[in-house]
Amino acid sequence: MALVNILHMNPGDGELSYSKNSLLQETAIRNAIPILKNSMKGIANYGVFKDYITVADLGCSSGTNTLLVVSNIIDIVHEVCQENNREVPQFQVCLNDLFGNDFNTIFKSLPDFYANLKKNKGEAFGPCFVSAVPGSFYDRLFPNKSLHLVHCTTSNQWLSQMPQGLENNGSNIYVAKTSPPNVYQAYGKQFHTDFTKFLRMRSEEVVHGFNNP
Numbered sequence: 656m657a658l659v660n661i662l663h664m665n666p667g668d669g670e671l672s673y674s675k676n677s678l679l680q681e682t683a684i685r686n687a688i689p690i691l692k693n694s695m696k697g698i699a700n701y702g703v704f705k706d707y708i709t710v711a712d713l714g715c716s717s718g719t720n721t722l723l724v725v726s727n728i729i730d731i732v733h734e735v736c737q738e739n740n741r742e743v744p745q746f747q748v749c750l751n752d753l754f755g756n757d758f759n760t761i762f763k764s765l766p767d768f769y770a771n772l773k774k775n776k777g778e779a780f781g782p783c784f785v786s787a788v789p790g791s792f793y794d795r796l797f798p799n800k801s802l803h804l805v806h807c808t809t810s811n812q813w814l815s816q817m818p819q820g821l822e823n824n825g826s827n828i829y830v831a832k833t834s835p836p837n838v839y840q841a842y843g844k845q846f847h848t849d850f851t852k853f854l855r856m857r858s859e860e861v862v863h864g865f866n867n868p
C-alpha cells in the first residue's frame with residue numbers, strides 16, 4: 656500500500672498522542688507569527704482578498720497546534736484589517752493532511768473553537784468555516800486559483816518517498832552525522848524533486864494577481 660495512504664501522527668489526545676507531544680512544533684508556530692503577519696500585510700495591502708479569504712494549512716495534523724495556527728491567522732487578518740480600516744472578511748479554512756490523519760479529533764474541538772471566536776471577537780465576526788481536505792500536498796488538493804494564503808509548518812520536510820541509493824547508510828534510518836556524502840545528496844535530491852512539485856501544485860491553486868483594495 657502507498658505510504659501516503661497509511662502514514663499518520665498518533666491520534667487522539669492521550670499521553671502518547673501527537674497533540675500532547677508537539678511542543679517543539681508549537682514553538683515553531685509561535686516563532687513564525689511575525690513572518691505570517693508580514694505576508695498577511697502584503698496580501699491585504701494588494702487587495703488579494705475581498706469579502707472572504709480562503710486559507711489552507713497543509714500538513715495540519717490534529718490536536719492543539721492545528722487550531723492554534725487557525726487562531727493565529729484569524730487574529731493577524733483581523734489586526735491587519737483594523738490597521739488598514741478594512742472590513743474583516745469571512746474565513747474559509749481548509750485543513751489538509753494525509754488520509755489517515757485524525758480529523759475527527761479536530762472536528763470535535765470545533766464547537767469550542769467557534770464559541771471562543773464569537774466570545775473574543777463578537778457575534779458579527781466572520782463567520783469562519785473550517786473544513787478538512789485529506790490528501791497529499793505533493794498532489795493537487797484545490798481548484799485553480801482558489802487559495803489566498805497557504806500555510807505549512809514542520810510538514811514540508813516529509814518526503815514523498817524514500818530517497819534512492821541509501822544502501823551504505825550504515826544502521827541509520829535517516830540522514831545522520833555519520834552518513835556518507837552520497838546519502839546527504841540522495842536526501843537533497845529527493846527534497847528538491849518534492850519541493851519543486853509542491854510549489855508547482857500550489858502555483859495552480861493560489862489566486863493570482865492583485866485587485867485594487
Ligand SMILES: C[S@@+](CC[C@H](N)C(=O)[O-])C[C@H]1O[C@@H](n2cnc3c(N)ncnc32)[C@H](O)[C@@H]1O
Pocket residue numbers: 659662663664677680681684713714715716717720721751752753756790791792793807808809810813814815
Ligand atoms: C510534524 S507534523 C506537523 C503538524 C502541524 N503542522 C504542527 O505544526 O504541529 C507533520 C504533518 O505533516 C503531515 N504530512 C506529511 N506528508 C504529507 C503530505 N505529503 N501531504 C499532507 N500532509 C503530510 C503528517 O501527516 C503530519 O501530520
